Amino acid sequence: MKSKPLQPAVSAQGIATSKASSSLTGQTSMAAYGALGLALLHGIAGLSILIISSWFIAISAIAPLGFNYVIPAVVIRGLALLRIASGYTTMWLGHKDLLTRIAKARLAVFEQLAAKRLESKAWTVEALANHTEQLASAFIAWVSPLASFMLLMTGLLLTGYFINVPGYGFFIALAIVWLVISVVTAVYGLKAVASSAEAELEFRQQSATFFQASSLWHLKSKTVKGLFNAPSTQRVQDAQLKEQALVSKAMWLFQGGVFTLVALVVLTANTAAYFVPLALITPMVLLAAPDWASATFSSVVKLAKWRHSKAELHAMHTQPLPLLNAHKPSMSLSLTGFIAKERNLPAVNMQFEALGLNVIKGYSGCGKSSVLQAICGLLPFEGRRSIDNVATPQGMLEKWIYVEQQPIILAGTIKLNLDPAASGISEDAMHNVLARVGLQHLTTLAEWVGKGGRALSGGEGKRLALARALLAMPDVLLIDEPFEGLDYEAQQRVAEVINESAHSRLVIVATHVVPAALQSNTTFSLDEKVIRVNLPPVFILN
Numbered sequence: 001m002k003s004k005p006l007q008p009a010v011s012a013q014g015i016a017t018s019k020a021s022s023s024l025t026g027q028t029s030m031a032a033y034g035a036l037g038l039a040l041l042h043g044i045a046g047l048s049i050l051i052i053s054s055w056f057i058a059i060s061a062i063a064p065l066g067f068n069y070v071i072p073a074v075v076i077r078g079l080a081l082l083r084i085a086s087g088y089t090t091m092w093l094g095h096k097d098l099l100t101r102i103a104k105a106r107l108a109v110f111e112q113l114a115a116k117r118l119e120s121k122a123w124t125v126e127a128l129a130n131h132t133e134q135l136a137s138a139f140i141a142w143v144s145p146l147a148s149f150m151l152l153m154t155g156l157l158l159t160g161y162f163i164n165v166p167g168y169g170f171f172i173a174l175a176i177v178w179l180v181i182s183v184v185t186a187v188y189g190l191k192a193v194a195s196s197a198e199a200e201l202e203f204r205q206q207s208a209t210f211f212q213a214s215s216l217w218h219l220k221s222k223t224v225k226g227l228f229n230a231p232s233t234q235r236v237q238d239a240q241l242k243e244q245a246l247v248s249k250a251m252w253l254f255q256g257g258v259f260t261l262v263a264l265v266v267l268t269a270n271t272a273a274y275f276v277p278l279a280l281i282t283p284m285v286l287l288a289a290p291d292w293a294s295a296t297f298s299s300v301v302k303l304a305k306w307r308h309s310k311a312e313l314h315a316m317h318t319q320p321l322p323l324l325n326a327h328k329p330s331m332s333l334s335l336t337g338f339i340a341k342e343r344n345l346p347a348v349n350m351q352f353e354a355l356g357l358n359v360i361k362g363y364s365g366c367g368k369s370s371v372l373q374a375i376c377g378l379l380p381f382e383g384r385r386s387i388d389n390v391a392t393p394q395g396m397l398e399k400w401i402y403v404e405q406q407p408i409i410l411a412g413t414i415k416l417n418l419d420p421a422a423s424g425i426s427e428d429a430m431h432n433v434l435a436r437v438g439l440q441h442l443t444t445l446a447e448w449v450g451k452g453g454r455a456l457s458g459g460e461g462k463r464l465a466l467a468r469a470l471l472a473m474p475d476v477l478l479i480d481e482p483f484e485g486l487d488y489e490a491q492q493r494v495a496e497v498i499n500e501s502a503h504s505r506l507v508i509v510a511t512h513v514v515p516a517a518l519q520s521n522t523t524f525s526l527d528e529k530v531i532r533v534n535l536p537p538v539f540i541l542n
């Protein structure tokens with residue numbers, strides 16, 4: 001019989017992933033451009049106030065009779081109002097843009113995680129909580145402040161040059177001082193940011209371990225650190241303080257540089273300059289420089305954070321888990337030299353008929369769950385997995401459903417738990433399957449279970465997960481320890497449901513417990529059937 005080749009159904013997801021990757025940084029919105037424009041206006045207004053007021057103070061001392069003081073005063077007041085208004089509006093628009101971007105970046109991360117296995121949950125939480133925020137806040141954190149500073153500095157240099165401000169060369173010196181300090185801050189900033197991110201990730205991992213061990217807290221062990229003591233935030237604090245110290249150092253250095261330049265202006269000025277109103281502009285602008293330029297050093301560190309987060313998000317600590325087209329065996333499923341990757345377990349050879357019930361037995365830890373998870377593709381495998389003699393590539397097989405040993409109960413209604421894909425399963429079908437697995441007492445499908453709702457017992461959870469799998473009409477059903485924690489009656493009942501399900505599909509059950517009612521075609525014992533084989537490279541037949 002000619003078999004249909006298995007097609008990885010990942011191309012659409014691949015496109016989604018590349019789109020998601022570009023939307024991680026987010027498209028520049030009108031709000032972002034508006035915020036940037038207003039930030040520039042804010043800076044220009046500030047610098048203009050500084051230049052005009054410096055000139056105004058100087059001219060006031062030597063102004064001839066009849067000099068109109070009102071006009072410059074009104075201009076300065078007007079600029080001050082413009083500065084305040086643009087300052088507030090830029091904050092408003094910037095935050096509006098930030099919130100939209102955070103939502104988009106988080107969505108993009110979720111899209112990138114689809115069809116992937118997470119290597120570290122702590123990293124994923126970090127990515128969702130922290131890195132997305134760093135990426136999304138780019139505009140208000142560093143683009144806007146740095147762009148506005150650059151524009152002001154350029155404006156200052158051009159104005160100084162064209163209106164021939166005495167001591168104009170000191171503006172160039174100021175720009176050089178700022179540039180050198182910024183570059184040094186950026187280099188050290190990257191290091192500081194990496195170590196602070198590492199400390200935060202470690203704290204998140206320790207917190208997860210600490211809370212997971214809550215049922216052991218009463219033991220009050222003093223020897224196992226981290227398990228019984230709340231994780232210390234010391235390393236995170238130290239790392240954050242280092243970042244702040246870096247910014248403070250940059251600010252102090254800049255302040256020192258500015259004072260030196262002012263001293264040089266005074267020392268090098270000739271007496272004629274005392275009678276030139278424009279001459280006051282240079283020392284005034286220099287003295288005010290720490291006010292309008294110092295904030296950029298914290299922006300430089302934020303730029304380093306942004307770079308770090310961007311690199312982290314693009315590295316994605318995940319492994320691809322491609323989804324392969326639905327494929328129901330019509331003859332057999334065979335496993336040759338087969339084992340879950342990186343589990344350090346012996347390889348197995350097994351052959352299953354396309355219909356019927358098969359049991360895998362074996363001592364605890366021999367690899368029963370690993371084999372089931374690798375069969376459906378939840379774990380990458382080594383060796384060969386062939387459906388109707390056609391080797392399949394790595395990946396999850398659509399409609400090959402694995403029922404976990406520790407069932408996953410979603411925080412939601414029973415209905416959601418039974419039909420998470422909202423595929424339109426009727427309520428009658430749900431009640432029917434619940435009754436078959438002995439959960440007829442869960443009468444209200446709208447009842448909330450899982451986190452924040454009715455806590456199901458271990459045995460109830462197991463049967464709910466089995467009911468969910470049965471309702472999904474799987475092509476192949478892989479069930480991990482379905483009888484664990486069930487009373488005798490419930491075991492027999494579940495065994496009958498599994499027997500019935502195996503009339504129309506391949507069912508493989510990994511179990512220590514074999515109820516009398518379970519009618520299996522074949523029983524594999526991993527204790528005996530372990531075989532090490534040398535395989536030729538995996539090939540895929542068309």
Ligand SMILES: Nc1ncnc2c1ncn2[C@@H]1O[C@H](COP(=O)(O)OP(=O)(O)OP(=O)(O)O)[C@@H](O)[C@H]1O
Pocket residue numbers: 342343345362363364365366367368369370371405
């Ligand atoms: N994520 C993992 N990484 C590395 N090794 C793992 C991982 N999960 C399980 N193992 C190891 O793989 C081996 C097989 O585990 P598996 O859960 O498949 O056994 P099992 O036969 O189903 O056990 P049980 O009957 O107790 O459920 C064990 O030695 C286990 O420590």
